Amino acid sequence: MNCAFATILFITTGCEKSNEKPIIEVPSAKVGMIGYGSLLSREAVEETLGRTYTDSIYTVHVSGYERAWNFAGSTNDPKLPEELLKLDSFYVQGNDTIPFDNIVFLNIEPKPESKINAVLYFLTPKELEKFDTMELGYERIDVTDSIVEYTINGGKVYAYKAMPEYTLNGIGKGKKNIIDQLYYDLVLNANKGNGAEFRKEFEASTLPPDTILVAPVRYKEQVEQ
Secondary structure: OOOOOOOHHHHHHHHHHHHHOOOOOOOOEEEEEEEHHHHHHHHHHHHHHHOOOOOEEEEEEEEEEEEEEEEEEEOOOOOHHHHHHOOOEEEOOOOEEOOOOOEEEEEEEEEEEEEEEEEEEOHHHHHHHHHHHHOOOEEEOOHHHHEOOOEEEEOOEEEEEOOOOHHHHHHOOOEEEEEEEEHHHHHHHHHOOOOHHHHHHHHOOOOOOOOOEEEEEEEEEOOOO
16 A cells, blocks of 8 residues: 555544544433523422432533523413412512513524533433423424534433523513523522533523513412402
């Protein structure tokens, strides 16, 4: 074999090998779920699961998306549980309790060339249905091929993205929109738990809040007229 050709072949083969991504095998009878907001918190995941989480957890990046504070859920959404519809919602400002229209959470929006840092969990399909119920107004999307660091084998990986009618763009930004202080703190604390570099990257890959106010939210039973 020509020495020059052999050298080129060796270099090319070496480059190809170095570009191969590590493989994550999805555990048998499990699926992957991405946490990018409150679900960065293992405790929040365990609360919905109703059990201690014992599978592997991976820190990953999901390409093609950016994070945004633009999920808006109406406090009068007829899809809410009946017990919540019986409550009036207020935010606290000083000594005042003020009614508002929509509560705002994190979302992901498509954006080529962007990526978000996130956490990857593994659940049974039945357990994932619990999160489908909890994530009212979000749709489950397949991001299996969007994981930057790994090739996923043997199963799917899902993330939750707001349906168009549940975004601030869909419902109008003129209404009163509030980020619950409790949720905001949960997200920040989850970031702290993942380290300073993770939090720095979280902030860099997240659009600033699209609402004016982060405030404590309170609920009280409606008074029958």
